[in-house]
Amino acid sequence: DAKTTQPPSMDCAEGRAANLPCNHSTISGNEYVYWYRQIHSQGPQYIIHGLKNNETNEMASLIITEDRKSSTLILPHATLRDTAVYYCISPMDSSYKLIFGSGTRLLVRP
Amino acid sequence: DVKVTQSSRYLVKRTGEKVFLECVQDMDHENMFWYRQDPGLGLRLIYFSYDVKMKEKGDIPEGYSVSREKKERFSLILESASTNQTSMYLCASRGAWGNTIYFGEGSWLTVV
Numbered sequence: 074d075a076k077t078t079q080p081p082s083m084d085c086a087e088g089r090a091a092n093l094p095c096n097h098s099t100i101s102g103n104e105y106v107y108w109y110r111q112i113h114s115q116g117p118q119y120i121i122h123g124l125k126n127n128e129t130n131e132m133a134s135l136i137i138t139e140d141r142k143s144s145t146l147i148l149p150h151a152t153l154r155d156t157a158v159y160y161c162i163s164p165m166d167s168s169y170k171l172i173f174g175s176g177t178r179l180l181v182r183p
Numbered sequence: 184d185v186k187v188t189q190s191s192r193y194l195v196k197r198t199g200e201k202v203f204l205e206c207v208q209d210m211d212h213e214n215m216f217w218y219r220q221d222p223g224l225g226l227r228l229i230y231f232s233y234d235v236k237m238k239e240k241g242d243i244p245e246g247y248s249v250s251r252e253k254k255e256r257f258s259l260i261l262e263s264a265s266t267n268q269t270s271m272y273l274c275a276s277r278g279a280w281g282n283t284i285y286f287g288e289g290s291w292l293t294v295v
């Protein structure tokens with residue numbers, strides 16, 4: 074399976090960009106990378122996903138390296154409501170199993 | 184609007200009781216999942232199902248079973264609840280490969 078590795082915590086100032094890294098060095102060619110976030114006591118919220126090209130939506134941008142061994146989630150203008158735990162995940166290619174790591178706890182400071 | 188609905192948000196059960204956690208999705212998704220989440224341990228996969236009546240064990244299946252009789256419904260069963268099963272339980276679903284995974288709001292189970 075494609076194991077992901079993320080830093081346990083990060084912080085950034087409100088209004089600045091938050092760049093959250095993820096390593097997925099064992100990812101295979103047809104495995105997507107997904108990003109989710111979870112605010113306390115709620116279910117994870119989908120943010121963005123991608124395969125090999127960079128992606129952008131109304132919430133964030135996803136930059137995937139050319140070798141696909143790592144990616145970065147970018148929140149372009151972080152707000153206090155972006156304080157959450159962010160998960161980078163990549164499904165197994167054969168059995169559709171999703172594996173979540175411990176995620177990155179992002180603290181946005183006023 | 185897409186939705187994964189978990190039947191109960193908060194439950195309190197006694198040790199030894201049989202507990203049913205129900206999950207329904209309205210997106211015609213093939214894949215459904217049950218996770219539990221505990222402080223400091225992240226999300227851990229209990230069971231998943233890739234089709235009606237099909238199921239596979241996740242990382243921590245002991246003490247749990249599941250049922251998927253209809254495509255839209257995936258039930259988690261605690262045959263004999265124990266205090267170490269006190270946790271938040273999350274249901275999720277996903278369609279064909281590469282599609283977005285959707286989570287329910289979670290069910291907080293306390294076993295006393």
